[in-house]
Amino acid sequence: MRKTGWKVTAVAVLLAASIGLNMKSDLFSVFASASERGGTIDQLEEELASQFQSRSEHFTLQYKGDKHKLSDGLQNTINLALAQDDYTAYILDSYLYTIRSWGNLSTIKLEARYRETTEQTAVVDEIVTKAIAQIITPGMNEHQKVKAIHDWIIEKLQYDETLKHYTAYDALTTGTAVCQGYSLLAYKMLKAVGIPVLIAEGKVKTGDHAWNMVQLNGDWYHLDLTWDDPIVKQAGTETQAASTISYNYYLKTDDEIHVDHQWVKTYPTANHSYSEELKKLESTDSAKASVYEKLKTAIGLQWTEPEHTVASLVELEQDIREAVMEQQTSMHFRYLHGSQLAADLTAAFKAAHVSVRYSARYEPYSNDGSMLVQIQLDYQ
Structure with missing residues (x-):
């Protein structure tokens, strides 16, 4: 059985032309005024991103402009706001919004639920900071950092067969997670060491799935830590392989991972072979040739x-x-x-x-x- 467990964010949307849900009186309110620069939609996007990232559960925004343009485009604006930070997007459990309009002034009220609280994320940040201090040493380049983080997560976690643990907090406090938890933790750790990273979502044979994409030296690669954490068959059952790390889904191109992964959104193109990249670095960076040779051997690329x-x-x-x-x-x-x-x-x-x-x-x-x-x- 291939491990999945990506849970699609539930989205509940309610539109109202002239009425809205009753909200608490202490809702946060911002007036995104129209300007000659025409930045109203951009301001809405930025404010939505800010509220989601601060885990606001109830907030109100105001928009001045064409109410039809707002109602037609708000879902896309929310998607763009969430796209600013994948960590926020993938711990958002559900949201509900209403629009109430008077002439060209519209009030947007939004309720959101999250799988991880700000306090829990603070715990994640603390553990990640300590882990990075232990596994990332001075002089490591980005290639070594990715491997160190990949290996630490796989050694730390086991796949959650109960399909209940979806967050990085769950992963670090219980030691188990589904693919979403693996991807969120990898996102946090790679971001913390300055490596560009995304969370990708899509389909595999057994269902919905999530993994990461990583950028090294300007090239993007797929990185599936969940499927690099092997499950082995014992006595007719499938169990976690003890102290085993695989690199079968480590820094792969679109073509390499497309064999058993399909994605549902548009992501950066990954068309550069990591094996070829290490060969190039080994030949052009003589001072670190031994580093790349050792890295190539450690992840099994010499067999290519x-x-x-x-x-x-x-x-x-x-x-x-x-x-x-x-x-x-x-x-x-x-x-x-x-x-x-x-x-x-x-x-x-x-x-x-x-x-x-x-x-x-x-x-x-x-x-x-x-x-x-x-x-x-x-x-x-």
Whole structure:
């Protein structure tokens, strides 16, 4: 089972031309006056963003202008306000608004509910600050920071099979969360170290899902921490893999993640291979070449290189023959045709005409259909 758990924000909208809901008398009120600059809608957007980000539950705004333009465009203005901060957008549980108009003056009253309080977010900020002080060291570049945060979150959290924990606060205080909690916590931590980050939402085979997008050196990548926190099958059940970190969904392009992720909004294009980026950095930044080499090996990108890849049955047979001639005791490589691996191994050893026993272990590499293979050779 692939882990999901993204819960779509519920939106309740009520429009009224001349009447509205009765609200509490202590509602916050701002008059967004029209000006010669024509900034009324922009002012509404900024004030909405400010109120949402401060977790206001009841507030009132005023608009001076065409009431039809307001009623037709308010939903889009709210969406733009929420888009200013993904953390706010994805802890907003629901909202309800009314519009009451007299001539060209309209009053907008809005009620909002949040999944995380300001006090809970303060706890998140405190824990994040302490964690970053522990895992981010002086001299780390952005690439190292992303990996450190990715690994810390996966080691810290387990997927919430009860589907009840949706926030970063839930994640940090219970140790469990669904995909939304993973994404919110990653957003907080990456933002805290100055790395541009977004929360993406979409669909996977098992339902709605959320993950992150990260920008490094001007290029955007997909980053799905939830699916990099593996679940393994034991005794007919699926459980969290202990102390295991995967990088199958680490800094992927649109094409790479599109295999099993579909998104429902427009996001920055991610078309730059992270493997190629590390190769470029390794060759152009000689002072830190060893850093990039170590990073490449740690996340398993060395298996994408030709010298570690076996692309066909014929090539597999040749590699087996060479290994036996050199009396190697093991082979480790990525086989591109993962679905054919078992049959191809049998065929390759038979065709190689070698007198050796072997045992093989293999597991899927990334989500591209290839397999990471380890073969032990026994000459007795």
